[in-house]
Amino acid sequence: xxxxxxxxxxxxxxxxxxxxxxxxxxxxxxxxxxxxxxxxxxxxxxxxxxxxxxxxxxxxxxxxxxxxxxxxxxxxxxxxxxxxxxxxxxxxxxxxxxxxxxxxxxxxxxxxxxxxxxxxxxxxxxxxxxxxxxxxxxxxxxxxxxxxxxxxxxxxxxxxxxxxxxxxxxxxxxxxxxxxxxxxxxxxxxxxxxxxxxxxxxxxxxxxxxxxxxxxxxxxxxxxxxxxxxxxxxxxxxxxxxxxxxxxxxxxxxxxxxxxxxxxxxxxxxxxxxxxxxxxxxxxxxxxxxxxxxxxxxxxxxxxxxxxxxxxxxxxxxxxxxxxxxxxxxxxxxxxxxxxxxxxxxxxxxxxxxxxxxxxxxxxxxxxxxxxxxxxxxxxxxxxxxxx
Ligand SMILES: *Cc1c(COP(=O)(O)O)cnc(C)c1O
Numbered sequence: 001x002x003x004x005x006x007x008x009x010x011x012x013x014x015x016x017x018x019x020x021x022x023x024x025x026x027x028x029x030x031x032x033x034x035x036x037x038x039x040x041x042x043x044x045x046x047x048x049x050x051x052x053x054x055x056x057x058x059x060x061x062x063x064x065x066x067x068x069x070x071x072x073x074x075x076x077x078x079x080x081x082x083x084x085x086x087x088x089x090x091x092x093x094x095x096x097x098x099x100x101x102x103x104x105x106x107x108x109x110x111x112x113x114x115x116x117x118x119x120x121x122x123x124x125x126x127x128x129x130x131x132x133x134x135x136x137x138x139x140x141x142x143x144x145x146x147x148x149x150x151x152x153x154x155x156x157x158x159x160x161x162x163x164x165x166x167x168x169x170x171x172x173x174x175x176x177x178x179x180x181x182x183x184x185x186x187x188x189x190x191x192x193x194x195x196x197x198x199x200x201x202x203x204x205x206x207x208x209x210x211x212x213x214x215x216x217x218x219x220x221x222x223x224x225x226x227x228x229x230x231x232x233x234x235x236x237x238x239x240x241x242x243x244x245x246x247x248x249x250x251x252x253x254x255x256x257x258x259x260x261x262x263x264x265x266x267x268x269x270x271x272x273x274x275x276x277x278x279x280x281x282x283x284x285x286x287x288x289x290x291x292x293x294x295x296x297x298x299x300x301x302x303x304x305x306x307x308x309x310x311x312x313x314x315x316x317x318x319x320x321x322x323x324x325x326x327x328x329x330x331x332x333x334x335x336x337x338x339x340x341x342x343x344x345x346x347x348x349x350x351x352x353x354x355x356x357x358x359x360x361x362x363x364x365x366x367x368x369x370x371x372x373x374x375x376x377x378x379x380x381x382x383x384x385x386x387x388x
Contacts, residue, residue: 003329020257034253048189050216055251059173059200062213064091066196069226070167076140082340083356084145101340101350109152130164141167146175149304168194177302207262209255269370273303283381289314315387
């Protein structure tokens with residue numbers, strides 16, 4: 001390796017993180033009871049303009065609570081994407097419900113055309129419920145993932161959801177800060193359009209709390225339910241009375257302290273990621289056989305992750321690119337293996353999965369940290385040019 005290591009995505013903790021965490025430690029509020037937790041919830045709700053927010057341990061637990069708060073039960077089915085991180089789908093199984101896998105479109109998010117086709121042709125709408133013809137089960141909702149900070153086609157998806165009475169759970173774990181700048185949802189943030197949305201503050205996300213998550217919604221009752229479930233479903237604080245099975249999912253004050261400092265820098269991170277994306281795109285699109293997948297024109301994207309698409313006529317295939325970049329000190333990775341092909345999901349129903357397979361074979365994620373410097377970015381581009 002003749003160059004320093006350039007990581008794929010690392011956090012940037014140069015704001016007030018240490019100051020706030022120090023305060024949390026000095027005041028000895030380290031667990032779920034401290035003031036930063038409430039403040040962080042309030043600030044997130046304010047930032048994405050939602051009616052409220054409920055903190056949790058991570059995005060996965062947030063999705064679990066979101067499904068429960070939407071009333072998904074073990075006898076139900078939920079439509080999910082096959083091309084995403086498996087944490088978007090596992091919570092369906094935590095409840096004992098069944099996923100039905102959908103394909104993606106060219107933006108890597110759920111194909112709304114195929115979704116409509118599936119609801120119309122493979123299901124029946126009976127007594128206000130969408131029933132899967134194959135299994136006779138009630139399809140209760142959809143999990144929509146805003147992949148890499150892009151926005152799924154929420155106009156079409158919400159229209160379908162309204163028509164077939166489906167709950168919409170937005171997995172916006174990768175997309176905090178993305179919002180519509182045109183159309184029916186102008187000004188609406190990813191995560192605030194469906195019934196409920198979930199953000200993640202894992203270490204590789206655009207802002208981090210080490211591990212953490214947040215549920216947002218305009219539905220105050222739903223938020224109340226999620227909050228209740230996140231704190232062991234305690235109905236009486238003093239006497240330890242519990243009215244259902246709850247979870248220990250609430251965020252700690254230490255996590256929230258970091259989150260608050262991170263949120264203060266979010267717009268700055270988005271600015272840097274956007275500049276870097278545009279520079280990459282300008283350079284990479286000129287290389288024969290390579291391109292950077294676009295973000296949609298009708299949104300302000302947070303530009304979280306960059307997806308390099310390699311055509312079959314580029315001198316190297318996906319795996320060769322990853323190996324080659326690694327020798328040059330550059331970390332990259334393929335996108336997720338399709339969930340419907342993973343062992344625990346191999347027997348689940350799928351609907352016309354095609355594009356997801358293509359993208360799985362042709363996409364490589366390249367370094368995208370907010371603190372990626374121009375010199376390193378240009379070095380990465382030079383390395384990609386070399387084999388041509
Ligand atoms: C990161 C991520 C999650 C899970 O978030 P955690 O905070 O790591 O539990 C879920 N879905 C998608 C699409 C993600 O990228």
